[in-house]
Amino acid sequence: MSGIMNRKLAIKLKAIPLSPSRHLVQRMGFSLLTLVAMITVVPIILVVLYIIYQGWPAISWTFITGLPKDGMRAGGILPAIIGTFYLTLGTAIFSVPIGLGAAIYLSEYAPENRWTRMIRIAIINLAGIPSVVYGLFGLGIFVLFLHFGTSILSASLTLSIMTLPVIISTAEEALRAVPQSFRVVSISLGGTRWQTIWRIVLPQSLPGILTGIILGLERAAGETAPILFTGAAFFLPRLPNSPLDATMALPYHLFVISTQVPGMPVKIQYGTALVLLVFVLSMNTIATIIRSRARAHRQW
């Protein structure tokens, strides 16, 4: 430990009053922080419970598997459910290979130099770009420049780039957590670098990588702004039949029926919100389960 830091610490500690009331202060302070944590957490629980409570009566077989009718004021939301499913799948197809490759590069190959630092800064920046700016970019490059039109393809590509930083950073963390000794043993037994990665490092870090992928896709599934001008359809009473079709999507549909359609029954709004919530939260839950199981079964 450096001497400067020690001296600083010592000065701070000397200034701490040791009056008897300090335990009272502590008790009050701890209660305050507990209250603050409750302010964060309780609304989350209430929001989820309230949507379940209000949305449950709307859920029926026709609501899940039917086409929207009467200007979306009746019928089901199947096209939106399928659309969100396709978009999530499309996002996975592009972002998983690239994200995983980048994570492997950063964790297993990249030297510690200026370029690697630039890659890291680029990833942090990708993570920070506002979602609506991704939408603009997708419109500029995929819809107009590459002529993919307003389509599932354009929207998936846009969402993929947005999802990349989440996948890269969590996957890299999972890869780095595999102990160095595993790699050393594999290499010393004659394995090449790639064989070591493919047969030893990847299988060991798979749960962490999966968690990252699911959390990234969860974000993509719930996003609206990036697909607004790249692939979302206001109203489409049929299922899309090619990647070049536009599609309805759950988050955009919820936006449409809660702001753009007058006289919308509240029941359908809450029902749509509930389906979206279930879609997203089930991904979240799967990720949490994978992570905690992996932690329990870890071999190192």
Next chain:
Amino acid sequence: MNTSTTWSEYIITRLIKVTGYSAILFVVIIFYFLLNEGLPALGEVPINKLLSTRWYPIENYFGILPLIGGSIIVTLGAALFAMPIGLGTAIFIAEIAPRWAREILKPLVEVLGGLPSVVLGFLGILILSPDLRRLLNLPTGLTAFTGSLLLGGIALPTIVSVAEDALDAVPRSYRDAALALGATEWQTIWRVTLPAARSGVLTAFMLGIGRAIGETMTVMMVTGNAPVMPTGISAFFSPVRTMTATIAAEMGEVANGSVHYHVLFLIGITLFLISLAINITASTVVFRQRKRQERILS
């Protein structure tokens, strides 16, 4: 080992290197396409018109100041809620909560991070804004204040998780030294742990604010969408319109290549540069902190 493994290994290594550099490539092409579509606006609209306070595109008024002002006021409000509450929650999780409580709290905060912003906006329209209107006796509940409350909720998970990581990274020995000298845990938190994690907490605040300024759907749904220049405290309780909401609301209706289209991309460039500045600053803070930690711990 035969030649074919060496060959495939060579190709795989190349491919992985390419994907590794893809992040830089994406940032560059995103910026390129924004510039490509947005810069013509500077030639089509005189700069003093752009920096005026009237946004009314149908009659060719493209003053973006009210939109910037809207973004600032909503984000400022969100930061005022989210920073103290987020830091308090992070301290609670990292320093005070027993293990079982931590195992419940952390996934719950993650759930908040995963809630789609449209769901929050939807509840904002249906529940929060009518309640606020009645409570504060306002003509409308769709105000900057409503947006700030919800945006605060969106910024919270980022602030909590980054700040908690920073607190967690403070070496155990710091706390032990303070406690051994007779300080209470409360004093240790405020005078030792928190100052030691200062730069991480700062990063958390910056990333949270970055998250809030870029949020689109929630603000578009609950802030009332009136491009009025916010002035003074009263603007907090009247409708505003942010940069993000403007892009989202108007991009669908403009003709590609029109002046309006170019100006919307120009607003996109502004947002991109703001997030770039926030994130580069935040990441240099993180790098510096890591270096210092390595020095101290070695």
